[in-house]
Amino acid sequence: xxxxxxxxxxxxxxxxxxxxxxxxxxxxxxxxxxxxxxxxxxxxxxxxxxxxxxxxxxxxxxxxxxxxxxxxxxxxxxxxxxxxxxxxxxxxxxxxxxxxxxxxxxxxxxxxxxxxxxxxxxxxxxxxxxxxxxxxxxxxxxxxxxxxxxxxxxxxxxxxxxxxxxxxxxxxxxxxxxxxxxxxxxxxxxxxxxxxxxxxxxxxxxxxxxxxxxxxxxxxxxxxxxxxxxxxxxx
Numbered sequence: 001x002x003x004x005x006x007x008x009x010x011x012x013x014x015x016x017x018x019x020x021x022x023x024x025x026x027x028x029x030x031x032x033x034x035x036x037x038x039x040x041x042x043x044x045x046x047x048x049x050x051x052x053x054x055x056x057x058x059x060x061x062x063x064x065x066x067x068x069x070x071x072x073x074x075x076x077x078x079x080x081x082x083x084x085x086x087x088x089x090x091x092x093x094x095x096x097x098x099x100x101x102x103x104x105x106x107x108x109x110x111x112x113x114x115x116x117x118x119x120x121x122x123x124x125x126x127x128x129x130x131x132x133x134x135x136x137x138x139x140x141x142x143x144x145x146x147x148x149x150x151x152x153x154x155x156x157x158x159x160x161x162x163x164x165x166x167x168x169x170x171x172x173x174x175x176x177x178x179x180x181x182x183x184x185x186x187x188x189x190x191x192x193x194x195x196x197x198x199x200x201x202x203x204x205x206x207x208x209x210x211x212x213x214x215x216x217x218x219x220x221x222x223x224x225x226x227x228x229x230x231x232x233x234x235x
Contacts, residue, residue, distance in 0.1 A: 032188050052190060063193055067193035067194075073150060075200070087230060151174065155167075
């Protein structure tokens with residue numbers, strides 16, 4: 001029994017190539033921050049630092065928005081949710097068919113015309129400073145609670161495969177994120193998000209393809225889930 005546990009522990013540990021990819025990811029993120037701090041605009045004004053000079057292309061902006069939705073909760077929690085309760089979770093995607101067009105046609109044109117930095121600045125223009133402060137304070141509390149879970153999830157997963165403790169993992173993640181954000185501003189954040197999204201989607205597609213080959217193809221995956229009642233749209 002102890003030998004089986006040791007073998008399982010060894011299988012779940014990072015190899016040198018895994019450590020190389022992980023370290024490379026952190027280094028690339030830090031380098032992007034240094035680049036935009038020293039060369040790429042130098043973030044010498046508030047507009048450049050907070051708003052990326054309002055001249056970023058569609059691709060990095062879109063990738064950054066995707067990264068905002070693709071947290072560790074999404075990557076770790078969604079597969080577990082669908083494995084446990086089935087494909088009914090996919091119905092949440094239909095809400096985006098209403099939310100995204102409404103945001104594009106109603107909210108974004110107003111924010112763009114007003115040239116506001118955030119939604120809280122709009123609240124002050126629309127109502128008063130008290131409403132702005134209340135909204136900002138509520139969001140700050142919500143983000144403190146949210147970030148605790150978002151950072152803890154990947155740190156916990158990292159500690160399981162590397163043997164590094166949860167607190168050192170959390171510290172490493174925060175230090176790198178704070179560094180490239182503080183020195184590189186919004187441009188560094190957007191391009192770092194772009195790199196992260198590309199890596200995440202490439203990894204997910206690779207896992208899906210390999211998983212299909214390992215179990216015998218898409219038909220085998222569908223049949224296995226359908227036979228266990230996870231494909232709820234066919235009932």
